[in-house]
Amino acid sequence: MSIRNIVIEPDPILRKKSESLYQVTNDTRKLLDDMLETMYDAPGIGLAANQIGSLHRVLVMDCGSRDDEETPRPIKIINPEITGVSEELSSYEEGCLSIPEQFAEVDRPAVVRVKYLDENGQKHERLFEGLEATCVQHEIDHLDGILFVDHLSNLKRNMLMKKLKKYLKERDEDDAHD
Ligand code: GNR
Numbered sequence: 001m002s003i004r005n006i007v008i009e010p011d012p013i014l015r016k017k018s019e020s021l022y023q024v025t026n027d028t029r030k031l032l033d034d035m036l037e038t039m040y041d042a043p044g045i046g047l048a049a050n051q052i053g054s055l056h057r058v059l060v061m062d063c064g065s066r067d068d069e070e071t072p073r074p075i076k077i078i079n080p081e082i083t084g085v086s087e088e089l090s091s092y093e094e095g096c097l098s099i100p101e102q103f104a105e106v107d108r109p110a111v112v113r114v115k116y117l118d119e120n121g122q123k124h125e126r127l128f129e130g131l132e133a134t135c136v137q138h139e140i141d142h143l144d145g146i147l148f149v150d151h152l153s154n155l156k157r158n159m160l161m162k163k164l165k166k167y168l169k170e171r172d173e174d175d176a177h178d
């Protein structure tokens, strides 16, 4: 397993649509393991393959569990498709490892049904709710070239992108010094 570099906005790969896999192989499992290691290291609660430079339609997440915050509960998802959404929306303050240190409230369906394959190529279809629903939609958006800032008003998005530029510029200047 290895920790991979996380791609930062405005890298064009974040705007590309990922391609579904026609079979799950050892390379797929290696990619998923690298993604999980990269996600835990960051740390984050989800990661899509294009965030580490791969255009395969796969994502990982671990939103923890209510009763036990210590035990990791990784979820590996291949070829996800949303097959149903609740009318009810929920609002979460979202962040993204590709848009570091920037946060905004996003409204999304509170519950979604997702069809996908696991790392053994087995079919699943299940409901995601709460933080998991927000996270899986955020990650599937990545696989379709969509970022959470695309759900904001133009005014909010422009402000956030300006703050991101400033943050990245200051971070690069600090790096150049040491
Ligand atoms: O770590 C992450 N936290 C998060 C918080 C609220 C909604 C979505 C997320 S996903 C994000 C990691 C990431 O950028 N995944 O693509």
Ligand code: NI
Pocket (backbone or CB within 6 Å): 095, 096, 097, 098, 138, 142
């Ligand atoms: Ni993200």
